[in-house]
Amino acid sequence: MMKRVRDLLLSYISDAQHLLHKQRTFKVSEVPVLFREPSVLTGYREMNKPLAYYLLSTFQLHNETLNIWTHLVAFILVIIKLYSAYYALDEYEEYQPVVLGFGICCMFYTSLSTLAHMLQTKSDFMHYTVYHLDFAVIMSWFGCFCSCFAKLKYRRPYPFTRKLWNICSFGTQIVCVFSLVILRYVDCYRDSECTLASLNHHTRVVSLVLLSMFFFCSFIPEKFYPGKFDILGMSHQLFHFTIAVATLEQFDTAIEDIVGHTHNLVSHKPKASYIYASIISYAVLATITVLMLTPRVYKRIEADRVFEEKRK
Ligand SMILES: [Zn+2]
16 A cells, blocks of 8 residues: 555656656747737647646746736735735724625636636637636626627637727726726815825826736737747736736725725725625626536637638
8 A cells, every 4th residue: 555655656756857847838830829829929838738737837937937927926915915904904894804805806816817827728628718717807797708708709810809898898897996986086176175195095006907908908018029028028917917016006005095084984884794795696607607608618619620720
């Protein structure tokens, strides 16, 4: 028995060492159209390898390495920030579930994004599935639907209409979240004793989110220098970085608002049960939506296969 366990362990260690050897990467012309990124010419990973290959590729250099690490580090920082923010609100315990709910959503989006970039090259099916899950954490059903629809409908090189679907997707979330903040600016503008500087914490978050959307949609800088930012500095990495900083900044913004402004609220105290019920309902709805898209994913994979055959 001991010998079998030891042999098994040794074989796992030898497999892991083999997988940790420098993994080969490919040029854009060597990978199917589905996996190509605009203006990214090199650093593509191999398809159809074992799951361990993609997990261990986190420690290899390729064109997804920094996309993985930017959100993996963000995931860890979110946990640390959530912990400190939750305990910073000890005296405002009825608001702690607000921060906890926000933190849980942020942990979902950073971890699923990390997973998507880690596994997306494994196969066609994995590519569509992990990206649909990644879109689900946009945290608005309409936003998730728009992104999934665009992913299944268009093929690279994407037409401008695909960008419109994405703008629609993120736009709805930005409108939902920031419409409340805009009211704060309007109130402050009308109040002679309020200065816009008092809303600097919100201004920082709004600016960072808009900057992240700019990188997401523009494909700058690689658009102007194709192949120069394949490993470091591409727009998607900058998008990940700015959205992660915005997320961490939002914890401080929430604390500042709760400590500084909640004394003005006589009613409308948050109800923990409503917050958790909303998160669970959304998670169920998003999962059902992703599952319902599975037959469409198979259809699209077949269409991709025919397309690749014709291309050869
Ligand atoms: Zn991403």
